[in-house]
Amino acid sequence: MTGKVYKSTGSWYTVKTELGKAYECRIKGKFRIQGIKSTNPIAVGDIVDFDLETHNNEDTGVIHKIHDRKNVIVRKSVNLSKQTHVIASNLDMVFLMITINNPPTLTSFIDRFLVTAEAYSIKTILLFNKIDAYDKETLDEVRYLAHIYREIGYECIGVSAKTGKNVDKVKALMEGKVSMFSGHSGVGKSTLVNAIEPALNLKTKEISSQHMQGQHTTTFAEMYDLSFNASIVDTPGIKGFGVVDMDKEEVGDYFPEIFKLKQDCKFNNCLHVKEPKCAVKAALDNDEIAFSRYRSYLQIIEGEEEHYRTDNWDN
Ligand code: GDP
Ligand code: ZN
Known part of the structure; x- marks a missing residue:
């Protein structure tokens, strides 16, 4: 069987x-x-x-x-260095939930998340939550960010888990698929999942990642079938997923807008930092690449180690 x-x-x-x-x-x-x-x-x-x-x-x-x-998401095992723990496999997509404030989600966090998801070959959809609570200026920021990410191929939806706005759109995307919800603590994951399927009471809340830190606990994910032909993977205590070890040269491959341009750079090992005749730098100067994305790219290749640790993903 x-x-x-x-x-x-x-x-x-x-x-x-x-x-x-x-x-x-x-x-x-x-x-x-x-x-x-x-x-x-x-x-x-x-x-x-x-x-x-x-x-x-x-x-x-x-x-x-x-x-x-098809794919896996992993976290580094706490007690056995070098060994990884597979949290889940065969995910069709992950919804990254973002709020502009309460709590703020930084573009550096979004971009690190996307790089990891690209490296894992997992489709990401960006959900800008709490749009019911934003003033005009904050909504402009949502529009600006959504524009940046749509331009490079990511689907973006403004939602309100509280009022139910666009929750039907999220449900439509989930149909026939296995999905997971990620994002900082407090962005509204539990509220949204509850709006999607009120009968489901996920454990996300029960184990805080703080509680997990330093413990030799293994986190077990669990999959649930929903009432409308969709499945969801709940990962108690894990709000993001561990970063894949990657070489500097590889990072640009996971930024779709950089990947698209790299064949136009003069040097085929161009890191798009200081090299002459770099197509990425040229695109940046022409405003064809968002500065925040390029800044995230630089941060990643410069290796800000502490951001790489899964423990720091949830704060
Ligand atoms: P989680 O940690 O990501 O699971 O976040 P929760 O679902 O627990 O939500 C954190 C807080 O944000 C709660 O007080 C929710 O009521 C609130 N919240 C969640 N979604 C929305 C929303 O769409 N609009 C507003 N105004 N508040 C929300
Ligand atoms: Zn270049």
Whole structure:
């Protein structure tokens, strides 16, 4: 049988078949997963093959195969350096929730998030929340930011989790897909998810990331099916996702507007900093690239280490 992993306790996995029946499954033998070395062999979102075993009239499954993953989100394991923990796999998209104030979301945060999502091959949609509470000036800022991000290919929606404005648009995008909500604490993730599906009471609130810090706790994600043919992955205690280790040369590939121009630079290893005949710098001078985006790019290649740590994503 084939199914999708909805929940993991580390030794047991809840696997749901296409017909919607859930089985508790274990793993048999050692698993060798393509690509990454992780502390957990199977994660929420994985598609697995399993056989049924019957004990005392109860059917449990034994997983013997994991299908190739479309993508993964990981965090560095706290106790085993170099090892990663796969939080979830096969996400169709992540909604990054942004507020201009209460709390402010900085463009440097947005851009780091997008770079990571690009590196993970996960589609991101930007939701500007709390538009009901903004004055004209703040709404102008939303429009300005939405313009910058739309220009480079990201879908942007102004929403209000409180009044329900544009929540239907978010639901329409979620249909038939697996999504996740990210963003700083206080931007309105729980409120929005509640507006989308009132019956669902996510655990997001129960574990604060502060609580997690320094503890050798493993965070377990969980997937939920909603009433309108959509699924959501809840990641208690994780508001963003860990940054992929990347080379300086690679960073520009995850800025769509820089990636598009890099073949026009004189040097093919151009970092777009001080090199002559750089197409990116030229575009910046012509206002074809947003300065805030370029500034984020520089910050990332200059490696502000502390921003890279997942612990600092939620503040
Ligand atoms: P989370 O930490 O991202 O899950 O944020 P919450 O959903 O707990 O929301 C934080 C605060 O913002 C709460 O007091 C919410 O009532 C408020 N809030 C959430 N969405 C909106 C919104 O669209 N408009 C306004 N005015 N307040 C909101
Ligand atoms: Zn260049």
